[in-house]
Amino acid sequence: MNFVLTEERKMLQDTLRRYLRDKYTTSVRNDILNSEMGMSADIWAELAELGVLGALFTEDQDGYGGAGFDIAVVFKELGRAGVVEPVLDSALMGGRLLAAAGKADMVEDVIAGSLQLAVAHGEPGGRYDLDYVLTQADGDALTGRKAVVMNAESANHLIVSARNGDDIAFYLVARDAPGVDIQGYPLLAGGRAAEVTLDKAPGIPLGLGLAEYERINALALVAISAEALGAMESATALTKDYLMTRKQFGRPIGTFQALAHRMSDVLIELEQVRSAVINAAGNLHASDRDLHLSATKNLIGRAGRLVAEEAIQMHGGIAMTQEYELAHIAKRIIMADHRFGDTDYHLERFIALSAA
Incomplete structure (x- = not known):
């Protein structure tokens, strides 16, 4: 496996990092978090213009990337900057x-930034089971309830799963279609989600089943893992800077042995996470893909909690203030564990896959 980024991916990484460093400040993010939609249309359009959204699609899909390492590069940078725009849910999952x-014409609109999507698959009581779908399709009319639908309020269309006989099928539903009720709320890690109720809402069959969704879910697992890695890198860098700036007894507190040892533990965990994300991105098309993904996601949850807790404790009270960068980053790290399966879920999944 090649651990060195290609020239194109390095350019993408550098371009996106510079843009976010200059444009996505803590104050800008806080303004976005307090906005009605929980995202910035201007930032979304600029990400599309930079080609960030196009990097999530293959050349056959009118993009220029789409591989595991392309996805990892993009989401690691988004995680480093704490970006709250729904790139994962709208562009990656919905677009793919x-x-x-x-739907090639709609994919072009997604890449151009003019079409936003929300994937409505999870349901109350379903936890992380992908085949837990109670929503029913009567012909093309959908009835049921979807939980924690990211970006539902801003999306042009919802991609909804429903039972069609014994099978699970996916349908395209306009956000403002009759029979669609969206109740939105802010999320702890930023952005907004919604509870979506469908009452004979008209849907357009997409011809997709659970197998296709599982492949897209695998992409999402790489994305959320890379995003968490980027957030951990930011938390670690902020903590190192603080330890070498804050002084006590006439010297930086980072020179105290107890804090130096704790920082060493954080750095070791960070390297393990980095290796795991590389491994997951490189094995997206392997026969034992799910084994690698569950191992990575389990590690993300365990290491992420350590990194976030240590960063906050070594900072002290300032780490909990909304005006300080670490407050948002730490929330993102912790909440990443609860998306697409938490630590316990993926540990059980890894054990089951290993025994199979």
Whole structure:
């Protein structure tokens, strides 16, 4: 496996990092968090213009990337900057589902930033089981309830899963279609989600089943893992800077042995996470893909909690203030564990896959 980024991926990384460093400040993010939609249309358009959204799609899908390492590069940088725009849910998951359905014209709109999507698959009581779908399709009319639907309020369309007989099928539903009720709320880690109720809402069949969704979910696992890695890198860098700036007894507190040892533990965990993300991105198309993904996600949850807790404790009270960068970053790290399966879920999944 090649651990060195290609020239194109290095350019993408550098371009995105510079843009976010200059434009995505803590004050800008706080303004976005306090906004009605929980995202910035201007930032979204600029990410599309930079080609960030196009990097999530293959050349056959009118993009220029789409591989595991392309996804990891993008989301690691988004995680480093604490970006709250729904790139994962709208562009990656929603866009790749449309691509799998052969909706090339809509995929072009996603890449251009003019079309936003929300994937409505999870349901109350379903936890992380992908085959837990109680929503029913009567012909093309959908009835049921979806939980924690990211970006539902801002999306142009929802991609909704429903039971069609014994199978799970996916449908394209306009956000403002009759029978669609969206109740939105802010999320702890930033952005907004919604509870979506469907009452005979008209949907357009996409011709996709659970197998296609599982492949897209694998991409999302790499993305959320890379995003958490980027957030951990930011938390670690902020903590190192603080330890070498804050002085006590006439010298930086980072020179005290107890804090130096704790920082060493954080750095070791960070390197393990970095290796795990590289491994997951490189094995997206392997026969034992799910084994690698569950191992990575389990490690993300365990290491992420350590990094976030140590960063806050070594900072002290300032780490809990909204005006300080670490407050948001630490929330992102912790909440990443609860998306697409938490630590316990993926430990059980890894054990089951290993025994199979």
